[in-house]
Amino acid sequence: MKKTYLSLAAIVSASFLAYSCSCTTPKKPVAEAPAPVKQEVQQQAPAPAPVAQPQVNEEQMLKEIFQRIHFNFNRANLTHIDKWGINQNVPKVLDGIADYMAKHPNIRIKIEGNCDERGTEAYNLALGQRRADAAKNYLVMHGIAADRIETLSNGKLKPVDPAHNEYAWAKNRNDQFVILSK
C-alpha cells in the first residue's frame, strides 16, 4: 500500500517538478513588462489612444501583489520558502502588500489561512487561523490598520491542489488574500 503511494507520489512529483518550474516562480507583473522604447524622435506624432488594457493590467497586478503566501509543514512563521516546487520570499510578498495598502487607504482585505491534509480537522482549523493571523500581524506591524484586515481559517477545507503528495501539500499550505473593497 505504502509502496503504491510512494510510486504514485514519484510520478506525480515528476510532473509537478515540470509544473513548478513554470508556475511557482513569481511572474513579472504585466505593467512592468514592456521595455522602455526610444520614442523621442517621433514626438511629433500624437500619442496613441489608450487601449482598453489597463483594467486587465490592474487585475493582473493586484493578483500578483496579493498572491498567496506559503508555509512550511505544520508552521505559521513567515519565511523564505524554497521546497517542493515553491520558491517564495514570503516577507517580501507581504512588504509589497503593505506598500500597496498604504498607498490605497480604502482597500480592505480578508486573509484566509489554509492547510494541507496532513493533520486532524481540529488542528488544521487552528493552524489555518494562526497562519492568517501571522500575515495580518505582519501587515499591522508595517503600518496597516488592523480594522482593514479580516482573518478566516479554512483549515484543510479549500485545497488548491487535491493531489496527495508533497508538491500538492506545499501549495495547499497558504494564506489567500481576498480584496473586500477598494
Add this chain to the structure above:
Amino acid sequence: MKKIIFLFFAFLLSVSGVSYAQNYELNITNPNYQKILINVYNLESSNPVLAQKVKSVIVRDLNIAGFYQVNDINTTITNPSSVSGCNYAFFGSVNESNGNVVLDAKVYNVTNQKIVINTKITSNNFAWVSHKLVDNFMLYDTGIYGPFESKIIFSAGNHKVKNLYIADFDGENIQQITHYNSNLLLPMWVNNNEVSFTGYLNRYPSVYLLNLSNGHITHLSTNSNFSENATYYKDGLYAVSINKDSNINIFLVNKSGQIVKQLTNNHGITISPYFTPSLSKMIYVSNSEGSPQIYSLDLSLGVSSRLTYDCPNSQSPAVSPDGTKIAYICAGSNFALNIIGINGGNSENIISSYYLDSPSWSYDSRYIAVYGSIDSKEGIYIINTINGNFSLAIGTNKLYSDFGGLDVSKKIN
C-alpha cells in the same frame, strides 16, 4: 534439612502455579488468537422481512465486535442439541406487538450443551433489540457488557458542505439531523439530547449547541473570529478553544458564550479539551513546545504535564470512559491511532493508515470509532483495541464522500 527441601518444593510449586495462571490469563484476554465461532440461525416469525432485518443486525454486531467468526445460517432450529462445529448458536423468534418489536432469543453454548441466554427483548426499533441481545451475549462471553447501545454523531458531506448525522454504533439507522449549506464539523455529545459542533454558520468557524429534540441551535458566541471544540465540563460550562490575541487557548464559557475562566495560557495553538470522567484533569493538545503534543492539566493544582513523546504530531485525544487510557492520532504523511495510559507511558499503536481522525471511545472502553481511510476505503471504522480488529461501519455514498468529525455517545437506555 527436611525444612529446606519442603521450602524448595513449595517455591517450585508456587512458581509453576504463577506461570500456569499467566498462560491461562493470556488465552482469555487475547481472543484474537482464535475467534469464537458462532452460528446465527434464522428467527421464526410471522413477518419474515422483520426476522431477516433483526438477524442481519445480530450478525453485523457480532462481526463488528471483532471477537467472533459468524456463520449466517439460512435455516431455523428448534432443538440446538444437534448443533456442532461452533461454540455458540443464536436462535429464537421475533414478532411485532403493539408497534414494538419483541425478540425472544436464545443462545446455546455448544461446548457445555447449555442454553446460556434465554431472553425476551422489546423495543420500538428492530435494530435495538439486536443490539441488546449482542450486548448481553458479550457480557456473558467476555464479562463486560457490549458497546452497541450507543449512537455516533458524525459530520459528513463533501469538501464544500458537511452536515450532521446520527447512526447506531454499528452504523445502522443513519439519520441526517442538519440541512445547512455550510460546513458543520467536530460534533460532540453534551448529553443524549444535545450536541455541540463547530460550524461556519456565521462567517467564522464558531461553536454551537444543537438541541436534538427541537432542532434549536444556540451560538456559543465568544466575540472571537475563531472558536472550536466545545466540550461539556459541568454546571452548564463548556471548554472551548478560542482565538484571543492571535493565540488559541482553552477557556470555560457559559451557555451565553461569556468567558468564565481561562484554563490554558500558551503561545500558539492549544485545542481539543477532553475531561477525565472524574473531572480532575483536562487532556488537550498544544504546540507550545514546537510541535503538537498531548498534555494533561491537573484542574485543582493548575499544573500541566506533557504526555506524548513518541510522535512528532500528536493530536485529537480522547479519554476512555473508564478513565485509564487516552487514544490519540499521530498525524503526518501516514496516520496512526495510538493509546497511552492516562498519565502517559504504555504507548501502544492500534492501527496505522493513510488517514485517521477523531477517535472516540465506546462506553465499555474497549472500542474506538474513528473516521479515515483504511485499505483505501473511506469511512467510519469501529476498532477493537484489544485485538486490533477493525470493521467499516459507515462507508461513503452519494450523500457524503468526506467526513469532518465524530463522537460516540454514552450508553442509551
